[in-house]
Amino acid sequence: MQIALHAFDRRQVAWIAFFVAVLSAWAALFLMQPNLDLPQGWQAVGLDYLASLCRPAAETSLSGLIAMWSLMSLAMMAPTIAPALKTYLDLTHTQGASMSGFAALLSGYLLVWIGFSIPAALLQAALDTQGWLDPFGRSSEVYLTATLLALAGAYQFSKLKEACLNQCHSPLMFFMGKWQDGLSGAFRMGLHLGAVCLGCCWALMLLAFVAGTMNLAFMGLAMVLMTFEKLPQLGRYLTAPVGFALLGAAILTLTTELIKHL
Template sequence: MKAIARLLPGHSALWLTFFASVLIAWGVLFATHVPVAAPDEAFGLAYLISLCTQTVADTGFLSAVFMWSLMSLAMMAPTAFPAFRTYADLTHTDAASGKSLAVLVIGYLAVWVGFSVPAAFLQVQLAQMGFLDQAGRSTSGLLNGALIALAGLYQFSSLKNACLSACQNPMTFFFNHWNPGLRGALQLGLRLGAVCLGCCWALMLLAFVAGTMNLAFMGLAMVLMTLEKLPRIGARLSAPLGVFLGIGGAVVIVLSLVNL
């Protein structure tokens, strides 16, 4: 607690809860790769692990929502930390409070939990049609190529650029959309989550290419999306990433057509 207070002055309990939640989410995701000793337990860690280790077709929609919510917390909460820290600086003035910071974070995460619903629905449908293996990885080369190319092309879209600019300049974003009080903080959190979603949804869907339970992909994607939201690094990263994904997607599509 003292170390957090020194590194992040103010709201130590909130920051401790934030980082603990992220670590727990990563821990549960990591635990899904460990064999479960008693998968028939009705409650407890074994039950939670079984939700993620079984195939989507077996466990159903709600377990997929649970898994995507964990992924969103583990991957997307860290990418928004610079924005949260910027808002925390405002709590040292009369503009905001510790409670409003907590409400802002909750609003942001609510958007990504909302994203988990259609993502889980898409995963269930793909699994039922036989397009996903047990690791949640697409078995269709054309689908893989299309998702990779889509992510690459989206890097150059006006919506992506607008959302990325807002993520890279959180202070300007907060000033442009400021509303006081807890209700205003919730609105800001929801708006921030929507902006982040507009920035990163295409990259998140690449989980269907690498595997929805691929920890290496999750870690790499989290790092890339975090770096992209840093103004100096993001300005140099976004376009090359788009070119790489666009070319990669085109190559995968061509190879898939050749092998038909």
Template sequence: MWVSFFGVVLIAWSALFAMAVTSPLAGVPSDLWSALCGGAIDAGLGTLFAMWLIMSAAMMMPTFVPTLRVFLDLGHAGAARPVEALALVLGYVAIWVAGSLLGTVAQRFLAGLNLVAADGSSLSLWLTAALLLGAGLYQFTSAKAACLAKCRMPLTYFLENWSPGLRRSLRMGLHLGAYCLGCCWALMALAFVGGTMNLIWMGAATLFMVLEKLPEIGKPLTLPAGVLLLASSGLVTVMALTS
């Protein structure tokens, strides 16, 4: 299970790295690869959607590791079967497939307004300020806190919602994916600040989201991150006013 799980993560990050250095992978048509590497603005929605799927898999699957580990520990105690763990992961992934679709539509919409470049990075200081402001404010909301509570305490969630069976495991995966999306969507939207093909941003964001979901480490990070994002938004606003 773990080999397969981390194999997908490794493949996703390898693809992102290859896209970032614009080196085609064997067997991938050069025109498709160019579209993926360039943010796929001039390509179809399907190509852009593929890029978002790869990015979501690389960034969000590592944040699910603590939850999956708890589920597998319950399986070792005889409460679940390996196939139910697979159903849990599929439910979680399904939510991020939907999240990737939202990201695709958002990028195409912003590109149509000439607010983001081909690589997904913001062309407008006002858009950058708004994204930073929204992400910063969301760090202080009850919705963020509620979603983080579920992500940080997966054992509590399982004890409250547990019942055997593939359908129930899939449903729990969907629920946990929704909580994860609710926790991370504003941070993921900052892709339009750093660029959807910016490896530095993706690596830093992934590390922060992984740490934020850890109870002992994450609690001291959430509010200071919000303050930092709000301060950054203020700085960018000043730059926009004086430019």
């Protein structure tokens, strides 16, 4: 009884730490909002650095852009792995899973998304250099906007997206087929889960350049959508409608622009 209670307490601690990290990332993103007036003296705790990350890319270092995208990835993508983390914790009664393995699994997953933050930051810097982004990291070019919408919409119907989602829909089957023992094994499984998640969601993440890279409403909506899309009961009914909606938005964007020039 004491052993079971101890394991339950450790699971609680793991979840508390997980949600504290996610909520901290969202709090940081909120404090980075360009129109937020921070009280005097808050610079002493580093909030001025957070605010500096949402300046236009031309005014921000590459490391600052990577830090911004990493925070976005933690806030938006960490919740989407919750079903897989729950499945892993349900296996802690076996000798293969452990609380330290939980941390290793999550670390491997997030490392993939931190890796994604590097090319995303480079892309933002390149687009800003071309003058294709406004100060809020939002596309100011109609054809760029339409291309991003069409790319994300078309990718919803791709075989790669389908294959990645199939793995996300059944975490238990993933662990049964890909199980590796120990901390290093948990870390490698996290990397695999991260790669699968990246295969599902990279095109949707790039829509940040349509809505604005510091648009909290977009981040929240995208997080909910990507989380639901990984749930087998809901995800199978979301992928195609989202794809059609994005393709329709791309067509509408181009049509509106053409009408303006008639």
